Amino acid sequence: MEDITVQALRERLENNETPILIDVREPYENAEFNIGGKNIPLGTLSSAIPGLQDLKDKEVIVYCAVGGRSGMAKSMLVGAGFTKVRNLLGGMMAWKNNA
DSSP states (O other): OOOBOHHHHHHHHHTTOOOEEEEOSOHHHHHHSOOSOEEOOHHHHHHHGGGGGGGTTSOEEEEOSSSHHHHHHHHHHHHTTOSSEEEBTTHHHHHHHTO
16 A cells, blocks of 8 residues: 655544554654554564454554654565555654645
């Protein structure tokens, strides 16, 4: 599935859509600033995947600081059979810069 821009996600949230968000940053990064996603650090994602099976066919948007870790998370989820995973392009850095 195609990745998503900060502007497109922001518009969806402003329209009261509630996509499934997963923040793959470390807990301290999430505590500093977040947009409400479930915090599952990239290093723990593989062990968390079995608990996410009910999301396999739902749109899941993963994000991190700039997009690298969430790109890896997207690959991991797609490899585990998730069909609608999108990476937030530019991550939280782009989110803050486009406020």
